[in-house]
Amino acid sequence: MDKVRVIEVKQSVFADNNAEADRIRRELKAQKTFLVNLMSSPGAGKTTTLARTIRDLRDELAIGVMEADIDSTVDAEAISAAGARAIQIHTGGMCHLDAGMTEQGLRELGAENFDLVVLENVGNLVCPAEFDTGASKNVAILSVPEGHDKPLKYPLMFEVCHALIINKTDVLPYFDFDMDKVVQYAHMRNPSLVVFPVSAKTGEGFPAWENWLREQTAAWNG
C-alpha cells in the first residue's frame, strides 16, 4: 500500500467535505434545526444514552434521529421504541459518515420538521473524528470499561468534540477507572470540552447533560 497516496486522497476529500458541511450548517441554522453528531467506540452506549435522552425531552422538543450502521437496523428500532422519528443509514462498510451522506439522511428524515436531530455515527473512535458532518455540535461518549487513557490514544476525537459524556458510571466500582485523570487527559486535548459523567442504565447525571443539550438547542434555534 502507498500510505502517502491515501493521505492525499483524504486531504482532497476534506476540502470538498468541509465546504459541504458548512453549507449544511447554514441551511440547518436557517431552518432552526440543531444537529448533534454523536460518536463513540462500539458498545459505549450511544443508543441507550440517546433513548433515555429522547424519553426525557420528547415532550419539549421535536426530536429526529439518524442511525448510521454498517449493516443492521437494531439501533433505529430501539430509538423508535423510545418515541422519536428514526431512520437508519447503512454505510455499506464505510467507517464514518461525511457531509454528503449526512445530507442524504437529513433529506430522508425531513430535518426541517425537528428542533433537534441526532446523528448516531458509526461506532469508531478514529475515522468519524476526521469528517465534518455539518453538525452544529459534536458529542463523544466514552464508557468506563474502556479506560481513562483513551484521550491519550485517540486524540483527534477529543479535540473535535464540544461535549464528552462518560457513560456507565454505575459500574465504576468494578473497573480501574480514574475519573479525575480522564477529565485531565481530555482537557489536555481540548480545554473547553464540557464533561458529563452519566449512567444511561440508572439515569445518574442525565439532568446536567440534558440541560446542556436543551440550552445548546435553544441557542442555535433562537
Next chain:
Amino acid sequence: MDKVRVIEVKQSVFADNNAEADRIRRELKAQKTFLVNLMSSPGAGKTTTLARTIRDLRDELAIGVMEADIDSTVDAEAISAAGARAIQIHTGGMCHLDAGMTEQGLRELGAENFDLVVLENVGNLVCPAEFDTGASKNVAILSVPEGHDKPLKYPLMFEVCHALIINKTDVLPYFDFDMDKVVQYAHMRNPSLVVFPVSAKTGEGFPAWENWLREQTAAWNG
C-alpha cells in the same frame, strides 16, 4: 466528499496490499515466525490480554510485540514490563495497519528472532478488518461491556478472524450480556471461529486460549 472515489482508492490499495501481505506471510513461514494480528475496539483489553499471555508463555516461546497506536507509547511500555521485546508503531492518524506498515515494524523488531510476534492493531472494529497485514492468523477481542450484538453490527471483523476472545468475563454479573447469543451471532458470520471467553484481570479462561496459541504457533513453525 466523493464517496465513490474513496472506494476506488481502497480497491486499488487492496490489490497491492494483498500481494504484499502474501509475500510477508511466505517470508515469516520460511523464517519460522508466527504472526498474530490482534484487533478490537478501543478499551476491549488488547494490551492487558497480551501482557498476561506473555507472562504465561515467555518461558517456552520467544515473543515479540508490535504496538500500533495513533499517538502514544503507553502500550509498548506495559508490554515491555510483562517481559517481551516490544516496539511502538505510530500510525500518524491512520485508522489501521496495512501490510507495508506491518513489514516496517517486523524489520524494526527483528522478527526472525521470535517464534511468535503479535501485532496489536489500532483500536477500531471497522477499518483494520479490511487490510491483510500478512499475519498468519487474525484474532479479535470483544469485551463483555460492549454488548453481545457486535457481530451483527461489525460483520467483517468477525468474518476475517480465526479466533475470538471474549474478555472481561469477571464483570458478566453487571452487564446484560448473553454469551450464548454472542457465540451464535459470531458463528453466523464465521462458522469456524474459535471462541475463548476469558478475564484478563483474573486469568479465567486463559489456559484454553494459550493452548490454541501454542498449537497454532507450533503448527506454523514446525
